[in-house]
Amino acid sequence: AQARAVLAAAEAAYEQSKRDLERTVIIASFKGRVRKKMVDLGTNLVPGARIADIYATASFEVRLPIADKDIPFLGIPLDGTMLKKNQRPRVKLFASYGTENFQAEGFLLRSESEIDLKTRMISVIATIPIEDSRIALKVGMFVNAEIEGLSYPGVTIVPRNAVKNDMIWVVQEQKLRRKSVEVLRLENDFAFISDGLTKNDRVLITRLSSYVDGMPVRVK
Known part of the structure; x- marks a missing residue:
């Protein structure tokens, strides 16, 4: 009887060990990569313990700081809400590593809701679907971005x-005639004029010693 009791206890312990082993297998709910692990073999865990950092590989999210002068040209809310699918500006990313250049395309998802106190910039979050295995962007890369902005006719x-x-x-x-204009934007060596010029206006770009409204000039 004692031997049967010992055998039953051993079988119960064996079954419990099998169940414990099954419960040590943790499967993420998405396809991804482990970035950092916080446990080792044999570590005792408690509920809520952090065991690893994992990121998804189906798409990347990129944080893009935007200067305050460029924000109005995006036409998106700055409250951190998710943009609707038909309101997401397209984004192109460019990166280089060694002698290779990479390019990927995606779209904006949302903005952050706070302005950085040091840089005075606000960041927008772009997502880049990884559908093409040739896209070689890596986590931690620095990128340049082109973001589709609002359209201004005329x-x-x-x-x-x-x-x-x-x-x-x-x-x-x-x-010579002096005209008041509305400057939409200044960028590099150019000014973007949204109002004040007409189709047949010829803009003076030659430097003169003096400018007088109504002064005769000769056009070459």
Whole structure:
């Protein structure tokens, strides 16, 4: 009887060990990679213990800081809410590693809801689906980004030095005329004019010693 009791106890312990072993297998709910593990073989765990950092490989999320002067041209809310599918601007990412250059495309998901106190920038979050195995972007890479912005019809691009204090000189009927314009944006060596110029205006880009409204000029 004692031997049968010992055998039964051993079988029960064996079954319990099998169940315990089955419970040590942890399967993530998505396809991904382990970035960092916090446990070793034989570690005793308690409920809620952190055991690993895992990231999904079906898509990447990229945090892109945006200067405050560029924010109005995105046309997205800045409260951190998820953008609707038909409101997500397209994004192109460019990266280089060694002698190789990489490119990937995706779209914006949302913005962060706070401005960085040091840089005065707000970040937007882009997602890049990894559907093509040739996309070689890696976690931790630095990237450059092109983000699709709002469309502004009727914008005229002129040399930046042609605009001063929202005023521009044009030639009309061989005479100088000063016009007030609305500058939408200044970028590099160019000014984007959204209002104030007409189709037939000829913008003065030559530097003169003096400028007088109505002064005769010769156009070459």
